Amino acid sequence: MSDHEAADADTTATTTDSPTAGPPPRQPWLHQLNVCVNGNATALSSTGGDIEPGTAQGLYVDDVRVLSEATVRLDGEAPAFVAEGASGPRAEFVLSARNLGNPGPDPTVEIHRTRLLEDGAMVERVVLTSRAADTVRARLVLELAGDGAAIGSVKAGHVVHPEVAPQVVTAPDGDVLVTTFERHTTRTTFDPAPDALLVRGGRAVVEVDLVVEPGESAATTMRVEATRTSASVLDADPGRAAVAWDGVRVVADDPRLAPVVDHSMDDLRHLLLRDPDDRADVFAAAGTPWYLTLFGRDSIWAARMMLPFGTDLAAGTLRVLARRQGTRDDPRSAEAPGKIPHELRRTAYLDPESGLALPPVYYGTVDATALWVTLLAEAWQWGMPQDEVRALLPNLRAAVQWLTTTGQPDEDGLLKYLDTSGTGLANQGWKDSGDSIRWRDGHVADGPIALVEAQAYAIEALNGAGRLLRALGEEGADEAEKEAEGLRTRLSERYWVQTDAGRHLAIALDGHGAAVDGLASNMGHVLGTGVLTPAESDSVAAQLTGDELLDEFGVRTLGSGNGGFNPIGYHTGSIWTHDSAIVALGLAREGHRAESAAVATALVASAEAFDYRWPELYSGLPMMGRPSPYPASCRPQAWSAASAGALVTVALGLRADLPAGVLEVDPVVPPPFGALRVEGLRLGDATVTVSVDRDGHAEVTGAPEGVEVRLGGTSA
Structure with missing residues (x-):
């Protein structure tokens, strides 16, 4: 996802402890962990629970690790792993106690471990079921600890233990375990009450004696409840109840599509957070565990892709960001009047390995402002109430002002960025790792950088602002559209390059004004923005679906013929779910139906390989017919999950x-997923169902009165 705060999956920075302190810290890998999430809380564990x-691993609340250890032993032995799964706030684990029950190869004592993240709490239940011939007696021992580690420190590879975390105080209060952190207190309760509860060196040991007759079960439940004890910039609570997605149902000939949509919407719903300044407004946190907070670009794209299922998320996201729109010039935070923020953290964010140091509200993004304007225009088209749209017009005008003045710092009239603080993001588009903007030969471009997609986003936003202002009888429409046309001309004149890959759009202009000629997916974000001529659109579509960029699981971030190509590099050849989804949307909007279907079906194939829970990114180079995970990838992640809406x-x-x-x-013909029925689409207050048969003929029910339904370009 995007902050990517240096994106060092394997940082080479040296430790600050001493020259002999051992190998440098490494960003943890997540791909083999079980992950569940609910709003401001996430739990990471081994596959055995x-x-x-x-x-x-741990239970994180508000970016603080309140539980850093929770292990289960039965008579001194860890249960053996059998199976696990997770979706949204739930996780389940099936285990076997091989040291208990009948001797022999068949397991006779089963452990079913379930985890549920409720608002403000984690509830874990361990059920022991015996199929042994005789009574099973076992001592269940839980070892628990919390270290209060900040998420940035954990991401940088620093492991903190309770013994060296002085802000952590753990003590028993009868049968309740109380742990006090710098900004939270947790109370851990047990049902039934434990037979013993001891605290030694910051670690709690909980003992429960179990007696299970043949064919019977015994259980113990632990509840860890976290309470805030001090305020932060973003004390946001879970917001899953604020969206009306319960009626969404997908039925398709392709059996993979329904679980893709179901799992994605479940995950996305549980990534939603409420704005503490107005709890009626929700937004999608970018992803867990590293980015479980507000990110301008990510949250906007997630809301935008989910517009067919209602405007509640879009409206909330627009207002949350508008409340924090820039009002002053501040080089350290990259704030400027009218600018939409990049991210909010509960406190200042520090990556001790990369040197990245961000204030709690950080504005280092070149594209979130344009994307905010476009989301407002599109939400209005999908039925966001006009009074709510009008209330945001002052923010729209401020955003347009930034797009046409401060965002274009030089005479060439292009949006560009350069971090002047020395502690912010070097790259401020969605590919924000330091090595992402590359020439065809592989060398990294010099700043300031003027990304091709940032110009296209701005053109789309200015034209959208013009249409919206004109429709509402407001001034400024002509001026916005005039600015859009000027920027479109500059893009057309300066961004086309000729390489051994053919004629294609450059990634960006560099600090010398030269077109950075790497072949990359950036050009896919230009599709559908109203920038390209038909011939230019054909060229971009052909490049995106050619052998260099499209493989069987999605669109690569960087073409395979570029120097520096790495299929598992963060932005240098990997596949990002949302990137491919945006490409598919753009291809469809430009009329490249077969090409859009090819990208969409590639995405569904990747989802199946990841058990219908898309990660942030992955490698498309197959391993026995499956994509390979990017080990440090967030999962779930908002704009990955929202890609189901794009499909x-x-x-x-x-x-x-x-x-x-x-x-x-206007369905794709032939339908990429066979016959398809989607219930729970929303148009204003109306709930709409669309059915498409195997020949591509569509039927629409539930459209609001007075709305003309155009099927395949003709009126129904």
Whole structure:
């Protein structure tokens, strides 16, 4: 996802402890962990359910690790792993106690471990079921600890133990375990009450004696509840109840599509957070565990891709960001009047290995402002109430002002960025790792950088602002569209390059004004923005779906023929779920139907390989027919999960303009997922169902009265 605060999966920085302190810290890998999330809390554990000490595992609340160890032993032995799974706030583990029950190869004592993240609490239940011939007697021992580690420190590879975390105080209060951190207190309760509860050196040992007759079960439940004891910049609580997605149902010939949508919406719903300044407004936290907070670009794209399922998330996201829109010039935070923030953290963010040091509210993004404007325009078209849209017009005008003045710092009239603080992000587009902007030969471009997609986003935003202002009878429409046309001309004149890959759009202009000629997915974000001529659109579509960029699991961030190509590099050849989804949307909007279907089906294939829970990114080079994980990838992640909405939009050919009284449904033919039925689509207050048969013929029910439904370009 994007902050990527240096994106060092294997940092080479030296430790500050001493020259002989051992190998440098490394960013933890997550791909083999079980992950569940609910709003401001996330739990990472081994596949057996244990939270193992000395790792990145733990229960995190508000970016603080309140539980760094939670292990289960039965008569001194860890249960053996059998199976596990997770979705949204739930995780389940099936284990076997091989040291108990009948001797022989067949397991006769089963452990079923379930975890649920409720608002403010983690509830864990361990059930021992015996199928042994005789009574099973066992001592269940839980070892628990919390270290209060900050998420930035853990991400940088620093492991903190209770013994060296002086802000952590753990003590028993009868049968309740109380742990006090710098900003939280946790109370851990047990049902039934434990037979023993001891605290030694910051670690709690809980003992429960179990007696299980043949065919019976015994259980113990632990509840860890965290309470804030001091305020932060973003004390946001879970917001899953604020969206009306319960009625969404997908049925398709392709059996993979429904679980993709179901799992993605479950994960996305549990990434939602409430704005503490107005709890009615929700936004999608970018991803867990590293980015479980507000990110301008990520949260906007997630809301945008989910517009066919209602405008609640979009409206909340727009208002949350508008409340924090820039009002002054501050080089350290990159704030400027009218600028939409990049990210909010509960406290200042420090990566001790990369040197990245960000204030709690950071504005280092070149594209979130344009994306905010476009989300407002599109939410209005999908039915966001006009009074809510009008209330945001002052923010829209401020954003347009930034796009056409401060965001274009030089005479060339292009949006560009350069970190002048020395502690912020070197790259401030979505590919924000330090090595992402590369020439065809592989060398990294010099700043300031003017990304091609940032110009396209701005053009789309200015044209969208013009349409919206004109429709509402407001001034400024002509000026916004004039600015858009000037920027479109500059993009057309300066960003096309000729390389051994053919004629294609450059990634960016560098600090010398030269077009950075790497072949990359950036050009896919230009599709559908109203920038390209038909011939230019054909060229971009051909490049994106050619052998260098498209493989069987998605669109590569960097073409395989570029110097520096690495299929598992963060932005240098990996596949990002949302990036491919945006490409599919753009191809569909430009009329490249077969190409959009190819990208959409590649994404579904990747989802199946990841048990229908898309990670942030992955490698498309197959390993026995499956993509390879990027080991440090967030999972779930908001704009990855929201890509399910993009798949539905592409397959159905959806486009709405409720103020104009039009709903377009123009399915891809032949349908990429076979016959398809999608219930729970929303257009304003109306709930809409769209069905497509195997020949691509569509039927729409539930459209609001007075709305013209256009099927395949003709009125129904």
